[in-house]
């Protein structure tokens with residue numbers, strides 16, 4: 001029997017669209033054992049809208065890996081204990097992809113290493129920004145060069161807390177990607193590229209006062225504002241309430257604020273208030289950054 005613990009993730013961190021992300025100490029747990037037939041049991045806080053049959057993303061991912069390595073599929077009894085809310089911009093689908101790959105690899109005797117798993121995970125997700133921190137932990141930047149990935153961990157133990165404010169609506173990643181324009185202007189590319197550089201440097205040197213500028217974005221956040229009423233105002237309010245910086249988490253609707261210790265509650269209240277004024281109720285969690293990434297245990 002195998003168990004994998006996979007962290008939630010927050011992708012983009014403002015300007016790092018499709019390449020930056022971080023892992024959060026909020027987890028989905030997956031247990032798997034060999035069985036006569038496929039069985040998927042859903043447990044935990046979030047079980048709706050997740051198929052408990054062969055259409056489940058975790059199972060489909062496991063089958064893809066076995067096909068790639070030419071391994072005969074094995075029926076499994078899988079128990080998914082979900083604490084990461086799906087379709088909220090906290091990398092729930094990446095927990096399924098990463099969990100499915102780690103389980104399938106373990107069942108096959110672990111022929112692939114973490115970088116190889118990351119490459120398959122990124123191919124399935126279509127972008128490496130969630131799967132990289134989900135596998136490796138910490139704050140990551142991942143460069144795609146054709147089919148090769150160059151993952152970098154920028155920090156494992158940053159000295160800030162993450163406040164995630166989770167609006168009470170669902171935003172499917174596919175839809176939130178579909179509304180983005182196909183091209184961006186040179187001015188906006190320069191705006192984002194310069195801030196990604198600053199963001200990387202600020203995380204490495206722990207110069208968090210730079211995050212208010214370094215988390216600014218021009219290529220996806222405001223373009224998604226129609227899906228999340230009050231989002232730009234709530235991000236600004238986080239910084240006014242004392243956050244180092246704030247960003248849309250993944251494709252939303254969750255917002256993430258990077259907070260000095262002691263200011264988390266005030267920042268969460270302020271952001272929730274702004275969303276509520278725009279008709280959007282939300283809940284807030286204060287989380288630490290996960291430093292380990294996915295952990296496999298064999299019983």
Ligand SMILES: Nc1ncnc2c1ncn2[C@@H]1O[C@H](COP(=O)(O)OP(=O)(O)O)[C@@H](O)[C@H]1O
Nearest residue numbers: 057086087088089090091092093094096172173
């Ligand atoms: N914990 C999970 N287990 C299995 N499948 C999941 C899980 N979370 C999400 N999915 C699947 O991933 C797909 C897309 O989810 P997505 O909108 O990307 O969510 P998120 O933004 O949380 O990653 C959906 O088909 C959903 O069924």
Ligand SMILES: N[C@@H](CCOP(=O)(O)O)C(=O)O
Nearest residue numbers: 011018089090091173250251
């Ligand atoms: N870079 C992607 C990240 C999607 O993350 P998710 O947690 O919303 O699935 C994007 O912004 O589309």
